[in-house]
Amino acid sequence: MKKPSLKHVLTISWILFVLGILLILFGYWFRAFWLIIAALFVMLAAIIFLAVFNRCPHCGRFLGHAGGASFCPHCGRPLKG
Numbered sequence: 001m002k003k004p005s006l007k008h009v010l011t012i013s014w015i016l017f018v019l020g021i022l023l024i025l026f027g028y029w030f031r032a033f034w035l036i037i038a039a040l041f042v043m044l045a046a047i048i049f050l051a052v053f054n055r056c057p058h059c060g061r062f063l064g065h066a067g068g069a070s071f072c073p074h075c076g077r078p079l080k081g
């Protein structure tokens, strides 16, 4: 499997987070408790996805908020490409 680029990882995790928030709102509006549970799973998946893929391709360390940066804060090598 081809490793997704950092840009794609951040985009996909943002989409999952927004989806989770929307599901919580819908669950609240429609009094559907299962939607809120589903939302928590979606957001958990986003966190796991970030933890697995939001890493420096050179040193393999977790990037956190530096995922959108140009250089790795740990080894200083470029993150693009």
Ligand SMILES: [Zn+2]
Pocket: 056, 057, 058, 059, 060, 061, 072, 073, 074, 075, 076, 077
């Ligand atoms: Zn690094």
